[in-house]
Amino acid sequence: MLIQPKKMVPPDGGWGWIAVIGVAIVNFCTRSIEPSFGLLFGDLLKELGVGTTGAALIMSTLDALINFSGLLVGPLIRAFSYRKVSLVGACLCGLGLILTFPARSMAHILVTYSIINGLGVGLTASATFVALNHYFVKRRGQAVGFSLAGTAFGMLLMPQAVRLLLEAYSFRGAILVLGGVALHSLIGSALLQPAEWHLVPERKNLEEGNRQKEMETIKEVEDEDAESPESAQTQKLIGVNTIPDFSKCLGDYRRKEGGFPRNFSTMSFITRGKTVSDAVNYSNLSNMDFTGSSLQLHLESTEKPGPKLQISEGVRLRRNMSYPAVELNSHLKIMQDFQHEPLRFEPRKKETLWTKIVNFMDLDLLKDPIYLNLVFGLSIFYVAEQNFKMVTPFFFDSIGYNKTNTALFLSVQAITDILARLILPPICDRVNVRKRTLFMVGIFLVGISRSVLAEQTDYTKILLWLVVCGFVRGAALINFTITISEYSTLEKLPAAFGLHMVGKGLFVVALGPLLGYIRDATQSYPICLHSQTFLIMLCCLAWSIEYIICWFKTRTKDASSDTT
The missing domain is CATH 1.20.1250.20 (MFS general substrate transporter like domains)
Incomplete structure (x- = not known):
């Protein structure tokens, strides 16, 4: 409570x-x-x-x-x-x-x-x-x-x-x-x-349902599409199934039969069956994460050029914002390979006497x-x-x-x-x-x-x-x-x-x-x-x-x- x-x-x-x-x-x-x-x-x-x-x-x-x-x-x-x-x-x-x-x-x-x-x-x-x-x-x-x-x-x-x-x-x-x-x-x-x-x-009229709560994801039966090993391992770790594919808006969605509507409050959407070019490494938000609760990164394999890879074959990283303490896969070390520039903090400017007077008397109102x-x-x-x-x-x-x-x-x-x-x-x-x-x-x-x-x-x-x-x-x-x-x-x-x-x-x-x-x-x-x-x-x-x-x-x- x-x-x-x-x-x-x-x-x-x-x-x-x-x-x-x-x-x-x-x-x-x-x-x-x-x-x-x-x-x-x-x-x-x-x-x-x-x-x-x-x-x-x-x-x-x-x-x-x-x-x-x-x-x-x-x-x-x-x-x-x-x-x-x-x-x-x-x-x-x-x-x-x-x-x-x-x-x-x-x-x-x-x-x-x-x-x-x-x-x-x-x-x-x-x-x-x-x-x-x-x-x-x-x-x-x-x-x-x-x-x-x-x-x-x-x-x-x-x-x-x-x-x-x-x-x-x-x-x-x-x-x-x-x-x-x-x-x-x-x-x-x-x-x-x-x-x-x-x-x-302060007096407020509180109505039921004002607060948003995390809901448990109902496991779908007859899941025909196989998940990648990383995704399966992730599901075992957190005890939930994945979210159905919402790529219908992109023209590649097949409705499953006998399934329950899924809750998407804790997991991001996964794009399946899409091909990407391996010419350039990139990272993006998968489809549209309406909940803002998780971020999925797609990193291409660094192997020699060959046939186009399916997303399921690539390296996927998913960070669940609802469960920040759970490590979902073993590929987080890949992020260390990227060079990060050190954070630069600009030195704080010393306030002049006039600036102090302006702030103290709120003279910025005159603007x-x-x-x-x-x-x-x-x-x-x-x-x-x-x-x-x-x-x-x-x-x-x-x-x-x-x-x-x-x-x-x-x-x-x-x-x-x-x-x-x-x-x-x-x-x-x-x-x-x-x-x-x-x-x-x-x-x-x-x-x-x-x-x-x-x-x-x-x-x-x-x-x-x-x-x-x-x-x-x-x-x-x-x-x-x-x-x-x-x-x-x-x-x-x-x-x-x-x-x-x-x-x-x-x-x-x-x-x-x-x-x-x-x-x-x-x-x-x-x-x-x-x-x-x-x-x-x-x-x-x-x-x-x-x-x-x-x-x-x-x-x-x-x-x-x-x-x-």
């Missing part, structure tokens, strides 16, 4: 749901303040005389540190664990916000809020995402969607909380309270226990054009998303709405965002469509709805389109990070996600201030919002081109295979 060790797999539940709660707490405490940046820092930036370009520079630096921390995530998680990395990131988040309260210059805000806080947010975001992917496989979409609901729930409450804190304590007191809130992410990080503690045995296009699209959308969150409060202020109305607008958008993150993930997991395709459809709708919102000034219409914007945004973001885990293996996931974050950081640094400059140069927030939509459509265009190229390649391969 064979005892096969059970394969341990992620639980897809169990403590994984506790980990989801922990990630939601981390997201709530560290990420929910970002959409309220304009509301929180608006008065301070006006005092410092910093316009939209300055605000864009602060947010771009924050995003750059969040994303460039991806270079550290892979090595840190390998050296320590995702829980420890998340704990360190939570401490940096709280420290960065607390140290911002005495800020009286833009440089101070950049160092404390953008750099220290941004590094902490980046470490926690990456570590929590990797943790969820270790806990879930089939329900990964639901887990990520529910965990991101913590961010959306924070976006619902944080605008109102920031408004109340500003009224009660002004900016400096409010930022201290928010720093204390950020430190509560330590609780969520502590819940991210190693997934190895909670692995479960994959599909991965690069994936990162390009995600980075372009991320720039547009971050700029929208920063500009929206200023946009509402420019068309005559006060802080109370702005806080209400942001909360309404967050409500529908939460609904989308709670309702859609179970549906998306059951739909047989790639997460990347669902994400592309979602961001396409996001771009259109935001461009429509940019042209609204009426209170009711703004609320209506914010409801639409919030829902399609939630529908898109539930698949944002899953597009990486869907494409990458679990072993390369930390590196793939880290490089993806670095790509986002590069695009934020390059394009973030550009969008702020467009707003300042045109003195128009609607144009700035339309520029964000343009970036989103670039993502859709790049991915659509890739889909078309892959479709043509698949079609060409199918056509060539059909022709063959």
Whole structure:
């Protein structure tokens, strides 16, 4: 009886749901303040005389540190664990916000809020995402969607909380309270226990007959054809008869009467009655060994040329793979007459420092054009998303709405965002469509709805389109990070996600201030919002081109295979 060790797999539940709660707490405490940046820092930036370009520079630096921390995530998680990395990131988040309260210059805000806080947010975001992917496989979409609901729930409450804190304590007191809130992410990080503690045995439905067993060969009666002495000796050694000749496909087969069908799981087929030329020594596979279990070598006699020899007169070697310890004949010594070249092993090339860095950080991913296009699209959308969150409060202020109305607008958008993150993930997991395709459809709708919102000034219409914007945004973001885990293996996931974050950081640094400059140069927030939509459509265009190229390649391969 064979005892096969059970394969341990992620639980897809169990403590994984506790980990989801922990990630939601981390997201709530560290990420929910970002959409309220304009509301929180608006008065301070006006005092410092910093316009939209300055605000864009602060947010771009924050995003750059969040994303460039991806270079550290892979090595840190390998050296320590995702829980420890998340704990360190939570401490940096709280420290960065607390140290911002005495800020009286833009440089101070950049160092404390953008750099220290941004590094902490980046470490926690990456570590929590990797943790969820270790806990879930089939329900990964639901887990990520529910965990991101913590961010959306924070976006619902944080605008109102920031408004109340500003009224009660002004900016400096409010930022201290928010720093204390950020430190509560330590609780969520502590819940991210190693997934190895909670692995479960893999469940399989084993059916009878799955395993192939060696079957005994039934001895045939009335075997008219005589075997060679070597074959007879072989049969005596292993106690079985030979396999009937299957050379019918070659036109030389005579069916025996009264015989049983033979099993050919342990012996190779023997070609009988065939003549060969003795001009050249050769070895080949006899006929077709469908089982792959044995190899028969035909070696011609080294005697003087004469009449053509029958195969039965030649020297035959048969090696039975099912019985490797049995010596089947006495002619194995003939193989020693052949000259064998000694095996040559190429010396192992010494790895350079750059090669070690590439292997350690899995930089070979940068050779994959599909991965690069994936990162390009995600980075372009991320720039547009971050700029929208920063500009929206200023946009509402420019068309005559006060802080109370702005806080209400942001909360309404967050409500529908939460609904989308709670309702859609179970549906998306059951739909047989790639997460990347669902994400592309979602961001396409996001771009259109935001461009429509940019042209609204009426209170009711703004609320209506914010409801639409919030829902399609939630529908898109539930698949944002899953597009990486869907494409990458679990072993390369930390590196793939880290490089993806670095790509986002590069695009934020390059394009973030550009969008702020467009707003300042045109003195128009609607144009700035339309520029964000343009970036989103670039993502859709790049991915659509890739889909078309892959479709043509698949079609060409199918056509060539059909022709063959």
